Amino acid sequence: MLRTHTCGELRITNVSQTVTISGWVQGVRDKGALLWIDLRDRYGITQITIETDKADQQIIDTARLLGREFVISVTGKVTERYSKSDKIETGDIEITPHTIVVLNTSITPPFTIEDQTDGGDELRMKYRYLDLRRNPVRQNLELRHRMAIETRLFLDKLNFMEVETPVLIKSTPEGARDFVVPSRMNPGEFYALPQSPQTFKQLLMVGGFDRYYQIVKCFRDEDLRADRQPEFTQIDCEMAFIEQEDILNTFEALTRHLFKTVKGIDIPELSRMTYADAMQQYGNDKPDIRFEMKFVELKNLTLGSGSPLLWQGAGGEAFKVFNDAQLVVGICAKGASEYSRKQLDELTEFVKRPQIGATGLVYARYNTDGTIKSSVDKFFNEQDLKNWATAFNAQPGDLMLIMAGEINKTRKALSELRLEMGNRLGLRDKNKFSAHWVIDFPMFEFNEEANRWFAMHHPFTSPKPEDLNLLNSGNLEGLGGVCANAYDLVINGVEIGGGSIRIHDKELQSKIFSILGFTKEDAQAQFGFLMNAFEFGAPPHGGIAFGFDRLCSLFGGADGIRDFIAFPKNNSGRDVMIDSPSLISQEQLNELNLIVKG
């Protein structure tokens, strides 16, 4: 061993021991008569002190030649510091060296190896191995390691068995684009990398492994985001002989276990919300419920209430925007009535951005003096506005923000505005966690472009038994009303996990494929192995998968997942460190029977 201790473990109790420590030179402070070296490794920093009137000339000469990130080994005596530091754990001691050995030199790093580095993202990625030496990145990966360990401990105790599934599998048409791998031995044919081990874990259920999990890489060839990488990691789970309730309880327990053991937080029991409620109350299937600000539907709410809102002002002029809208819906921002004209204009600009695409925003300030001032005073009298306030349960000091239009678009836009207001009002504290289930997802969604139904979750999802008649009615129109035994785990507005009870019956599976537009032959060619397996006593089963990178970044209080992955890819799917993807040689192409166009 080139060390007896790490750079993070020596304390006052080690004083007078002779030790050897090795690491990287964080920095040298040369005060002439006194010279300090900060020596760093994964575990911490230990100070080496050299008094130039006492030390060997050779040690002084060596020390003065050191640069940042030189790798050295120091043997010397642990001594109590004359002036201690409370900033590092080893701050009470220092090493008086007998020998300093330079194990390797270093050229000057392109950025500073400090918590607050001067390096930008691109540079950090190019020199990721230097970035990994920094505390924040290392701590993120330590967190990730801890999460993985705790997940395994928890699931192992419940008899879950980790089984590896293949990475070279078959391309399927549904879902995300596949990454494909040409097969040299089978010219013209391709493997695909798994988007998830979905069918394999179901086959493991048929194989009798009634509790399976795997912390597993998955691959999707889709455009990237701060929280989406082309290769990412899932905690993938499946159970047999269970019902939806069992999955929810088991993985709620896993979630709470991770919060407890990794963050030291006891989170309350997870609430549950149907998909329909989530969409109606938050305009979003993964609502951030750290704060309320629920949607209030003005049009429907007041119908038949005895005091319908007048969409026609006192002057008799109709407010066309509301009159023509399918949906008039708003949120109440508590305590925001002081918003200036400028701030309100900003919000209007925000919702009119092309990404959100709203045409406008109506506001009504409930002033602290009890009056209400709106942007549509021309159309509505004081009593109208008071009625709004009642509907919003608004108090003086609140700000009502209202949007109108086509149902889905308006909900989506207001959802964005709600999150923006949550940010502006400081309601989205990264240290506060609010986890819940969204359940009862629709089985299908209609895609206008393709003019057909798609599986909202995936085609192996089981419909709710009570909706089977809708499914069998042969009436395609009714498919939108079929609910699935599918569920998502949402934490702080982030979709952390999703799963479903699966189909384990060949006939039903076959039926679903046919609804999704597969011919019998296609279904057999693509998924015959699964349907055949179902004929050999497939047990009822279901499962869930957690986005492990996202879970780690959420625990780490970050927005993106890149800094929780040792070697991530950039927005364009490139690894700028190894410079991949890259061209391959003509020989390789020939061997693979591939021709690259243009």
Add this chain to the structure above:
RNA sequence: GGAUCGGUAGUUCAGCUGGUUAGAAUGCUGCCCUGUCACGGCAGAGGUCGCGGGUUCGAGUCCCGUCCGGUCCGCCA
């Protein structure tokens, strides 16, 4: 496929309505300093302003194109 922000010293950035020799901080190099720990002080080196074209007497600055990066929409069963 689309929107938007950015690209200036090794690095992170500033650079006004176009106008002398493009600045700061940090890093780097040298010298000084006996208790520093983001040490301090003094001095110094370091830039084809992403690339190409255009407008102009004159472009880091304005326009067009292009490449690269960030964020988002579409997409992600």
